[in-house]
Amino acid sequence: MASRDADIDKGKGRMTPIAPKMLAERIVESIVEAAARGQFLPGDRIVEAEVARQLNVSRVPVREALRLLESQGVVENIPYRGMRLMEVTPHSMKSLRKVRLALELLAAKEVQAAAAGNPALLAPLSDCVARIREAAEAGDSFHLALLDMEFHREMCGLTGNRALMQAWQPLARQLTIVVGLSTYLQDSLKFIVQEHVDLVEVLRGGDVAALEEIMEKHILEVPDAVNYERLRARGGGAVSRPGA
The missing domain is CATH 1.20.120.530 (GntR ligand-binding domain-like)
Structure with a gap:
């Protein structure tokens, strides 16, 4: 029994780290906040590299965050146009x-x-x-x-x-x-x-x-309508850093 417990303890040390996924979730929250504040407007392109730069993270968790948002209908990957925030019509x-x-x-x-x-x-x-x-x-x-x-x-x-x-x-x-x-x-x-x-x-x-x-x-x-020009006049800040 003691040997089996030791094996289980060793196994615990080999669990897959979860930090990257947690980071992706925080990036999702930052993108949603930016969109809700009018910093990204419906139809705007969301550039993976730019989001990573503003949030001071690598592009890998940003890519994961955008995939999650795409699955929830928040962003759309449009051929030849890139990843864009959902349209509000x-x-x-x-x-x-x-x-x-x-x-x-x-x-x-x-x-x-x-x-x-x-x-x-x-x-x-x-x-x-x-x-x-x-x-x-x-x-x-x-x-x-x-x-x-x-x-x-x-x-x-x-x-x-x-x-x-x-x-x-x-x-x-x-x-x-x-x-x-x-x-x-x-x-x-x-x-x-x-x-x-x-x-x-x-x-x-x-x-x-x-x-x-x-x-x-x-x-x-x-x-039904959102005044985008008024939003552009009032918005336009950097994306909030995860955890900020």
């Missing part, structure tokens, strides 16, 4: 919102039903709304976009429905960019806070018809 946004509404309305109904017998279930959503309010008061549109997605991720997670989460998760980074771009141009972010306050109240109230109405308004009634 009325058609693409309509399609994205339809899928999002179907998934999140299912989640909201399940959470509302569960909260009827356990109101404390909604506490994480209320906590998230408090942080959304702080981000809005600070005028931090990117942080607000992250928290907006955290709210909806939490709502989906509260269902305990693994299949639902697996379907929703790939949309999250696309949504973070879209929400970030739209909130970046808002003169006031208070209405976003109020929308989430109202949503929690409807989840707590138990009215299914009211829930359907507020979810449709929250997800579908948003502008």
